[in-house]
Amino acid sequence: MFRPIAEAREGAAGTARLSFTFDGKPLTGRSGDTVAAALLANGIVACRETPVSDTPRAPYCLMGVCFDCLVVIDGIGNRQGCLVPLAEGMRIETQHGRRHLAEVGQ
Amino acid sequence: MTPVAGIEQLAESYDLVVVGAGPAGLSAAARAAGLGLTVLLADENPAPGGQIYRAITTTPVKDRAILGEDYWRGAEIVARFERSQASYAARCTVWSLGPDEASPGSFELGLSVDGKARMIGARQVILATGAQERPFPIPGWTLPGVMTAGAAQIALKGAGIVPAGRTVIAGCGPLLYLLASQLAAARCEIVAVLDTTPRANWPKALAALPDFLRSPYLAKGLKLMAATRRKLRFVSNVTSLSAKGEGTLRQVGFEQGERQGAIACDTLLLHQGVIPSVNFSNAAGCAHAFDEEQHAWVPRVDAWLASSVPGIAIAGDGAGIGGAESAALRGEIAAFGAASRLGKLSEAERDRQAAPIRAALMRLLHGRRFLDLLYRPAPQFLAPPQDETIICRCEEVTAGQVRDAAARLGVTGPNQMKAFLRCGMGPCQGRLCGPTVVELIAQTRGTTPAEVGYYRLRPPVKPVTLAELAALPQTEAAVKAVVR
Ligand SMILES: Cc1cc2nc3c(=O)[nH]c(=O)nc-3n(C[C@H](O)[C@@H](O)[C@H](O)COP(=O)(O)OP(=O)(O)OC[C@H]3O[C@@H](n4cnc5c(N)ncnc54)[C@H](O)[C@@H]3O)c2cc1C
Ligand code: FES
Numbered sequence: 230m231f232r233p234i235a236e237a238r239e240g241a242a243g244t245a246r247l248s249f250t251f252d253g254k255p256l257t258g259r260s261g262d263t264v265a266a267a268l269l270a271n272g273i274v275a276c277r278e279t280p281v282s283d284t285p286r287a288p289y290c291l292m293g294v295c296f297d298c299l300v301v302i303d304g305i306g307n308r309q310g311c312l313v314p315l316a317e318g319m320r321i322e323t324q325h326g327r328r329h330l331a332e333v334g335q
Numbered sequence: 336m337t338p339v340a341g342i343e344q345l346a347e348s349y350d351l352v353v354v355g356a357g358p359a360g361l362s363a364a365a366r367a368a369g370l371g372l373t374v375l376l377a378d379e380n381p382a383p384g385g386q387i388y389r390a391i392t393t394t395p396v397k398d399r400a401i402l403g404e405d406y407w408r409g410a411e412i413v414a415r416f417e418r419s420q421a422s423y424a425a426r427c428t429v430w431s432l433g434p435d436e437a438s439p440g441s442f443e444l445g446l447s448v449d450g451k452a453r454m455i456g457a458r459q460v461i462l463a464t465g466a467q468e469r470p471f472p473i474p475g476w477t478l479p480g481v482m483t484a485g486a487a488q489i490a491l492k493g494a495g496i497v498p499a500g501r502t503v504i505a506g507c508g509p510l511l512y513l514l515a516s517q518l519a520a521a522r523c524e525i526v527a528v529l530d531t532t533p534r535a536n537w538p539k540a541l542a543a544l545p546d547f548l549r550s551p552y553l554a555k556g557l558k559l560m561a562a563t564r565r566k567l568r569f570v571s572n573v574t575s576l577s578a579k580g581e582g583t584l585r586q587v588g589f590e591q592g593e594r595q596g597a598i599a600c601d602t603l604l605l606h607q608g609v610i611p612s613v614n615f616s617n618a619a620g621c622a623h624a625f626d627e628e629q630h631a632w633v634p635r636v637d638a639w640l641a642s643s644v645p646g647i648a649i650a651g652d653g654a655g656i657g658g659a660e661s662a663a664l665r666g667e668i669a670a671f672g673a674a675s676r677l678g679k680l681s682e683a684e685r686d687r688q689a690a691p692i693r694a695a696l697m698r699l700l701h702g703r704r705f706l707d708l709l710y711r712p713a714p715q716f717l718a719p720p721q722d723e724t725i726i727c728r729c730e731e732v733t734a735g736q737v738r739d740a741a742a743r744l745g746v747t748g749p750n751q752m753k754a755f756l757r758c759g760m761g762p763c764q765g766r767l768c769g770p771t772v773v774e775l776i777a778q779t780r781g782t783t784p785a786e787v788g789y790y791r792l793r794p795p796v797k798p799v800t801l802a803e804l805a806a807l808p809q810t811e812a813a814v815k816a817v818v819r
């Protein structure tokens with residue numbers, strides 16, 4: 230879990246808030262954050278489950294190396310949350326395991 | 336600088352495409368544009384700066400003392416680039432690089448911005464894709480709550496956030512002190528620093544000490560080390576680590592020789608130094624060698640940082656770890672090389688202009704060996720002794736499985752290991768398991784990483800969706816190749 234340092238707190242200069250949802254729950258994040266940073270700042274413990282054992286994972290490297298930050302954004306899976314800037318109204322969802330053929334095209 | 340907002344704004348081709356907007360790429364692009372080349376600088380991050388100067392133009396951290404003066408120096412490098420004539424594509428992932436079949440001697444690159452892909456041409460390419468943290472597989476390192484120390488630094492620089500609860504930092508390397516001091520300055524509650532620097536490294540490192548004593552890093556490094564050690568609880572000579580918890584991290588266990596300890600914590604930050612990120616240069620076909628002192632695979636480059644593939648140069652930490660200031664200088668040198676190969680600069684002029692930069696680079700790299708030798712990770716952290724430790728985070732392959740395949744099935748190299756165990760086949764494409772797989776095979780078979788070799792990687796260097804690929808305009812030749 231992460232928390233903002235004093236100068237990045239809500240209300241501080243340059244911290245416009247964006248609304249988004251994670252698994253349907255309404256949340257807010259700072260404009261300029263990546264999706265992964267916004268999830269961490271909101272105390273989200275895990276953002277994906279692995280395809281092999283369905284174990285929960287959270288962002289690990291925040292720099293595009295580990296792919297543990299994969300999430301579904303606005304219906305598109307396998308997005309690297311640590312590289313995608315948060316946008317107003319984004320629908321972010323946990324990426325559950327492997328994709329199944331039945332889901333394709335949904 | 337001309338910002339490129341969308342993929343359709345890119346030109347068909349450029350004299351030079353630079354990949355990566357860290358100090359190396361920013362300096363290379365600014366210099367090359369100054370020498371009259373048409374330049375595109377592409378970076379997958381939303382803002383320039385790379386790892387060290389990440390978010391320098393956008394960071395919410397305003398108190399300069401938190402990130403330190405070295406960080407703010409990045410503003411000059413970015414400002415110089417902004418004054419140049421180069422084009423800059425942010426949020427732009429470069430996923431392939433290969434020869435342009437229609438125009439021999441030139442390259443074709445695959446780029447994506449906002450889910451849209453495009454192929455563009457380049458006569459010269461400079462890869463400035465930087466470094467990544469060395470994998471540090473310990474039992475439990477896949478638990479949420481465990482991260483790299485660099486990740487916490489990125490969260491601080493980019494988003495102004497720090498771990499909320501009790502935080503433990505573990506590992507070794509010169510950056511560890513910097514990361515600990517920055518987080519402490521941002522009032523992160525660091526309950527302990529578990530230092531894994533092996534005592535046995537000292538005799539070898541001392542032999543390289545005289546050079547280090549003359550290096551510009553010495554005074555800075557000692558000051559930082561002393562201050563950090565005074566402020567935080569350091570546990571030295573840590574020989575084993577494990578992360579524990581159900582679903583999320585609760586505790587870190589450690590051994591200090593015979594002594595065992597445990598610390599309750601919410602966040603564990605791991606760091607075992609940085610290594611060049613070689614995925615791109617490897618997939619582009621550049622030759623690599625195992626650097627014994629940095630204990631990592633490093634692309635082979637000449638005095639102008641040209642790789643074994645004519646027309647591709649590699650600058651910055653991606654060509655061997657040297658730190659931010661040396662990355663910027665190596666970016667300049669690579670730009671001089673590219674400009675001269677394009678006939679924009681005579682060789683004599685190239686040599687003359689690059690001479691003072693080369694001299695500054697030599698001064699900076701002086702003393703690097705001492706750091707490499709002192710902070711060389713202990714063998715048990717390069718190749719985890721516990722069989723159950725996951726080494727490939729994507730496919731959840733364990734150290735035991737790799738050892739078994741190497742010993743019992745006689746698997747001799749990482750490419751064959753991939754076929755047997757799927758390690759390196761997940762989305763990270765071996766970025767995190769590669770060095771560990773090599774180490775485990777070398778240990779099990781009683782040989783060296785250099786003998787074992789590394790993954791042979793292929794483009795795309797980063798995953799692209801089929802939809803993006805399918806939407807690419809196809810050449811007639813490409814269509815004929817698949818249509819029957
Ligand atoms: C996590 C981390 C934190 C670090 N922090 C510090 C620090 O605080 N102080 C310090 O002195 N050193 C630090 N370093 C060391 C660092 O390597 C610096 O020496 C310096 O940033 C190297 O500069 P560079 O230009 O070579 O690469 P980098 O600064 O790493 O820049 C590389 C750039 O390439 C981009 N890139 C990579 N692949 C692609 C691709 N396929 N498509 C598009 N763009 C791509 C990345 O987004 C990145 O912006 C850190 C290293 C790491 C890994
Ligand atoms: S957190 Fe590692 S790739 Fe995003």
